[in-house]
Amino acid sequence: MTARPARSARPTPETDQPHDLVGIGIGPFNLSLAALAHGIPGTPHPLAATFYEQRPAFHWHPGLLIDGASLQVPFLADLVTLADPTSPWTFLNYLRARDRLFPFYFAERFHIQRAEYDAYCRWVTEQLPGLHFGHQVDAIRWNPERALFEVAFTQLDPHGEAEALGRAHTRHIALGVGTEPHIPEPLKSLAEAGSVPVIHSADYLHHREQLLDAEHLTVIGSGQSGAEIFLDLLRARPAGREKLHWLARTPAFAPMEYSKLGLEHFTPDYTRYFHALPEPVRDALVPHQWQLHKGIDHDTITAIHEELYRRTLHGGWPDATLTPGVCVRTAGRVATTRVELHLEHPQQGTRSRLTTDAVVLATGYRERPLDQMLDGLHTHLRRDTSGRPRIDDQFRLDLDPAITGNIYVQNAERHTHGVGAPDLGLAAWRSATILNNLTGTTAYHLPQRTAFTTFGLTPHTPKIPAQGPALTPLVQSN
Structure with missing residues (x-):
């Protein structure tokens, strides 16, 4: 039997209207971004954001959810707390929704089990709007006439077979495609x-x-x-x-390396310090830091x-x-x-x-290569001396000025931001940094200092970025 060709998806209000943000991949990092993008405090209009994931549902390393295995970060390193502890998507609110706050309180656990973190993330995906599983993104292109990115995707059936083709337009993109074994x-x-x-x-x-x-x-x-x-x-x-x-x-x-000062390598302070180092210094430094994360x-x-x-x-x-x-x-x-x-x-x-x-x-694991997905943008993408994408301190790919939108990356920037790139403890801070830049506002207050250690003789002073374009009245999210 020959495979049934994929049909074109019918246009919907979502695909007709441009989004402010399209996220590609729904792992913990883009799920953090989606949660913080939902109801950004202080903004008059909701952010029109949608996220696509090839898998049929959220699962976080299911083959490693060994009985009793715990996260190596505290429960406060959930999707949102370290940027917005008042968010409805905190781990504590998950416990409250499941009537488990008191058992957790008496368990006195600072490090939760991996299986519980996986269940918490799935709870978020079941309630958070704008998440589309079973959608495989095939290509990204820049449309200069509309000054928008075009995202071509294939909608998959429950068996992973192509069901329909679709296209979305967006002002900005967040790549969170994760790593591969x-x-x-x-x-x-x-x-x-x-x-x-x-x-x-x-x-x-x-x-x-x-x-x-x-x-x-x-x-x-x-x-x-x-x-x-x-x-x-x-x-x-x-x-x-x-x-x-x-x-x-x-x-x-x-x-x-789990000493208190050693852990400060997973702070925004160290991330900024690492990013400001010359490329050869960064490349030489990472292999020597294996005990921080391996x-x-x-x-x-x-x-x-x-x-x-x-x-x-x-x-x-x-x-x-x-x-x-x-x-x-x-x-x-x-x-x-x-x-x-x-x-x-x-x-x-x-x-x-x-x-x-x-x-x-x-x-x-290794970072999934982005070249195939970004093939339509390769002439606009600037690279370092090793051929890797250059990523600025706001987690944006370095694109030529002809492209006015931003492509943000999550967990693909170890070569520019250091060992904290895959760390869950920096997820909420990175997501908030991206949203502050995208909206051109201080949507989330981020601390100026996060470590007792002063990294370097001339500390990098964080600045509130002004590069992100202020959003015009937004298309209402579905």
């Missing part, structure tokens, strides 16, 4: 073939039962996800017959050690090998069901082989 090159062909279980941690829970059936398991990656998966597998394996390997490139299974929280490290120690109480050692400082040179299939990893230890200058039945790649 990173699979190291030596293991890419095995992961893609699917003939042996080599999976990314993003899909861990979907394959957990299959993994537990494997005789020998290997986890690769020293970050929080790798630690949580190793701990979950360890707890599920019988004592003395664990048959687990945990490998990592980092020189140690190291704790996250370490393991103290509780998880403690739980792993306690579980390993518990298995020594009656003599003997658990059959679990934890080896940092190791890289995978190559990998291949042995027979039809096993994997052979060719390992190297650079400090020792040694190499060895490890045969295993399944591999979990807790190897992190």
Whole structure:
């Protein structure tokens, strides 16, 4: 049976009238922007904003919602609180709506579980207007006659098949397409073939039962996800017959930098400082800051050690090998069901082989490339010496003056804004910064200073941006 061609969507008041803002992607960051854009305080007209997401519904890392796994940021790092604690979309208001405020109060939890954060975000998406799931954005172009962006999209049915084509016009765009799982090159062909279980941690829970059936398991990656998966597998394996390997490139299974002054690297003050640094300095700095965002929280490290120690109480050692400082040179299939990893230890200058039945790649995520989506604007887009988009301190792509609208980016600016780009704790501040710039007003009051640390000898003084065009009377949102 041939696929049914997509029909053109009927024009609606929403597609006929230009929006002030179109958001592409509905993850936590664009959901934060949507929540703060809904009923901006002090503005006479509502912001005409709409958001498109390819997936049929909101789900935040569903393959990693391991029982008991917690966020690494406090609950105050919700979608809105650090910009507007009076918003109806706070985590505390979510608890109130679910009659759970008192249980939360007595639980005395500053760090909530990931599953609870996912449920909170889904609660917001179920009530917040202007969110369109099952809409795949295909292209973005600039219409010079109308001085608007054209956003072409495909409406998908529940099975992900094209159902209708549509187009929206907007003055500004916010890209929040998120990141994608990173699979190291030596293991890419095995992961893609699917003939042996080599999976990314993003899909861990979907394959957990299959993994537990494997005789020998290997986890690769020293970050929080790798630690949580190793701990979950360890707890599920019988004592003395664990048959687990945990490998990592980092020189140690190291704790996250979680000191109070260390956390100030995730403040607007440090973000502004980092952005003002020369490009070569920024590029050299980020790899050395891995413990700020790629370490393991103290509780998880403690739980792993306690579980390993518990298995020594009656003599003997658990059959679990934890080896940092190791890289995978190559990998291949042995027979039809096993994997052979060719390992190297650079400090020792040694190499060895490890045969295993399944591999979990807790190897992190990479920013999704924007080039395909922005192909219609490539001649207008300014890039740095490495070919990456230049992004200013208001989170806007650097476009030539022929384009009068702005394209804002969320979680695609680590090379310009530092390690805080993917951090949930900066979500509300970044969204408020974008909305202040977009409206040309101080829609949200943002603090001038956020850290006790003074970064640099000549501190960057934040200014209220005047570049954002003041909005003319707006089209009413549907």
